[in-house]
Structure formats: structure tokens, C-alpha cells
Amino acid sequence: MxxxxxxxxxxxxxxxxxxxxxxxxxxxxxxxxxxxxxxxxxxxxxxxxxxxxxxxxxxxxxxxxxxxxxxxxxxxxxxxxxxxxxxxxxxxxxxxxxxxxxxxxxxxxxxxxxxxxxxxxxxxxxxxxxxxxIESIESDPFGHLSTRFPLAWYVMHKLSQCSNYITFEVPNELKITHSLLEKQSESKKFVQVQSGMDPFIDQTLSEILHKIKNGEQPFFFCDSFKMITRHPEKLYRIIEEVLNAKAPIVTFNYYISNGYVARRSQFLKVAHSEKDLKYKFTNFNGLRKAHLEIIKKMA
Incomplete structure (x- = not known):
């Protein structure tokens, strides 16, 4: 059929x-x-x-x-x-x-x-x-995400149910202490432009994540999910790493942390290039307090 x-x-x-x-x-x-x-x-x-x-x-x-x-x-x-x-x-x-x-x-x-x-x-x-x-498939690109990145999946599910903000308790069994970065078999050197589907953590991103893990950087900020990566496993790996470092992931539209998530009341259009970012740093409409403070810091 x-x-x-x-x-x-x-x-x-x-x-x-x-x-x-x-x-x-x-x-x-x-x-x-x-x-x-x-x-x-x-x-x-x-x-x-x-x-x-x-x-x-x-x-x-x-x-x-x-x-x-x-x-x-x-x-x-x-x-x-x-x-x-x-x-x-x-x-x-x-x-x-x-x-x-x-x-x-x-x-x-x-x-x-x-x-x-x-x-x-x-x-x-x-x-x-x-x-x-629709039959299930053997090489499923999404089916493993909830088990491989349980904390990221749990928090992203909470965010998917959020129309403004949600507070919640994270089950202890979802928290880990080891770094997922250590499991990556390859890390590229710095590249100016990566394909959005490139699965590897380049040198610049790796340094940012290590700073967050070591407490040298208090949050992970990027314009949007697609500007972090279009690769779902890489995205969930990054979210899992940051959340386990007890730091938030922040975009112009979302604030994601252990126990608290929020979303902007009216989405800003995701950037296509760096020149699209400037006006977004001056738009504070529809932001909750914690989210607003980080956007202001970035501005």
C-alpha cells in the first residue's frame, strides 16, 4: 500500500x-x-x-x-x-x-x-x-533521543507544554555527572561555517561547553535552535551537557533550565545571518524575568 x-x-x-x-x-x-x-x-x-x-x-x-x-x-x-x-x-x-x-x-x-x-x-x-x-523503521533517527539524553528530553517535553512558563522538579535519576563530550569520537578544528547537519562539535563550541561545565560561563546563548544545529542528536547532546552543568540554554524565544522553562509570548523570527541579530537584542517584549536578564546581558 x-x-x-x-x-x-x-x-x-x-x-x-x-x-x-x-x-x-x-x-x-x-x-x-x-x-x-x-x-x-x-x-x-x-x-x-x-x-x-x-x-x-x-x-x-x-x-x-x-x-x-x-x-x-x-x-x-x-x-x-x-x-x-x-x-x-x-x-x-x-x-x-x-x-x-x-x-x-x-x-x-x-x-x-x-x-x-x-x-x-x-x-x-x-x-x-x-x-x-506507517511502519516503524530499524534505523530510526529520533527514537533513541529520550533514552540517550534523558534530561534534555524531559526538560524539552516540559517546554513543549509551556505557553508562558513552567516550574517543575527534575527526577534525580535523570541527572548525570560525566561529560557527553568525552564520548564523541571526533572533534573538528575551528571552521567558519558548518553545515547545519554536521554532527560534530567543533573546537569553538567544545570550548564553550567546557567553560560552562567548569563554571566559567553561566549560560549557553544562541539565536535559536536551528542556529545551534539542525542535527537533532547534536542538539540534544548540547542541551544535556548544559543542563547537567546546572546552566540554562537561552535563545531569543526560549529559556530552558533544570526546574524552570519559559517562552517568549510572541516568537521573534529566527535569524538567517548575523545581520538579523541586532534588532533582536533591543526587543524585550514577552520575556519573563530570568530570560529578560540574560538578553539584556547579551545586548
Whole structure:
């Protein structure tokens, strides 16, 4: 039986990549990756706890996607399609070379076309009923996150339920003392621009995390989740590391800590580049006190 995932990939996604002159081998690799991500989420769509948590790191970017649609649908498109190997053929020369390409072959405008098309397609679907048609997959890109990064997952779930702020107790069994950075087999030297899907912690990020762990830096700040990374495992690794150092992770839209999470009442649009950041440091609307204090410090 043809699922909605195969329908989308075969009749929308793959023809668009072909239209943009992407070669067949690259189309196959990127489409297979998107298939895995969509399958992982849609198979569990009726598990509201999993769904709200895994989609959370796509919400602030999806909020400004066009055309209009349900925010969960647009967040699904961010997490499963935008944050896939599609990023590697649209971002840096280094990432594109993994596909045998000299340079990125997808432009920003083409990315917008892909996400807009996906919104139109998936807005018409009934995931509650079609979820039962989606089979589980062996190499699941999201299924292990809750067990490998239990504290990050627990706190991100709390944040996914938050409309303003929430206070809570963190179970002791979720807290660890060792560093997850020690488990990474490779760490790149400093690079000016990384693909958003690069899984490795570069030298600059590693130094920041070690300063936080050692108490030399009181918080981790970045514009948005997607500016930290589009790679979900890397994102959860970073959140787990910072939370276990008893420090907060702060973006313009979110404040995340052990026992307290908050979100801005009206999301600011995520930055596309550094020049988009300046005005955001002067916008304090809709921030709770702890969140506001750190934004002011950064300003």
C-alpha cells in the first residue's frame, strides 16, 4: 500500500529536486533520509508526548513558514524535511562534497519552494488515521533521543507544554555527572561555517561547553535552535551537557533550565545571518524575568 510518505516523496519531493537539476544519486540519498525522518515521527503521531517533544525544536522556525497551516504540520516539515540531508546540498561546499558535488546545488529560494509545497501537501492529510499505516523503521533517527539524553528530553517535553512558563522538579535519576563530550569520537578544528547537519562539535563550541561545565560561563546563548544545529542528536547532546552543568540554554524565544522553562509570548523570527541579530537584542517584549536578564546581558 502506498503511504502518504511515498506519495509525497515520489510525486512532490523527488520531482522538485530533479527540476532543480540534482542528480539521481543525490536525490535517492536525500529522499531516503527524509523518508526515515517522516516515518519516525508519523509512525508515533498519536503519541502526543513524543510528537510535541520532537517537533518542538522546529516550532520557532516553522512559525514564520508560508503558507499558513497548523503549527505542528509546519514543525514536522522543519524537523523531518528542512532538517535533513537537504541541508547538506544547500549549505556549504564541504557538506556538498560528501555527495560528490563541488558546491551546494539548492538555493534559499528553492528551499522555500520545497517547504511551501510540503505545507500544502501535508495540510490535507489526516495523520491520526494514516499513522497506523506507517511502519516503524530499524534505523530510526529520533527514537533513541529520550533514552540517550534523558534530561534534555524531559526538560524539552516540559517546554513543549509551556505557553508562558513552567516550574517543575527534575527526577534525580535523570541527572548525570560525566561529560557527553568525552564520548564523541571526533572533534573538528575551528571552521567558519558548518553545515547545519554536521554532527560534530567543533573546537569553538567544545570550548564553550567546557567553560560552562567548569563554571566559567553561566549560560549557553544562541539565536535559536536551528542556529545551534539542525542535527537533532547534536542538539540534544548540547542541551544535556548544559543542563547537567546546572546552566540554562537561552535563545531569543526560549529559556530552558533544570526546574524552570519559559517562552517568549510572541516568537521573534529566527535569524538567517548575523545581520538579523541586532534588532533582536533591543526587543524585550514577552520575556519573563530570568530570560529578560540574560538578553539584556547579551545586548
Amino acid at each position: 502506498k503511504t502518504i510518505i511515498k506519495d509525497y516523496l515520489e510525486n512532490h519531493f523527488e520531482p522538485m529536486l530533479a527540476q532543480f537539476a540534482v542528480n539521481d544519486e543525490t536525490i535517492f540519498k536525500v529522499s531516503s533520509d527524509v523518508h526515515s525522518r517522516l516515518s519516525s515521527i508519523l509512525h508515533r503521531w498519536n503519541d502526543s508526548s513524543f510528537r510535541s517533544t520532537i517537533l518542538l525544536h522546529g516550532v520557532e522556525e516553522a512559525f514564520y513558514y508560508e503558507p499558513q497551516g497548523e503549527i505542528e504540520i509546519k514543525a514536522l516539515i522543519t524537523v523531518a524535511i528542512r532538517n535533513s540531508l537537504l541541508e547538506d546540498i544547500a549549505s556549504t561546499n564541504e557538506a556538498a562534497m560528501k555527495f560528490g558535488l563541488r558546491r551546494p546545488v539548492i538555493s534559499d529560494e528553492q528551499i522555500k519552494y520545497i517547504t511551501s509545497n510540503a505545507i500544502v501537501f501535508f495540510n490535507k492529510q489526516n495523520f491520526e488515521s494514516t499513522s497506523y499505516e
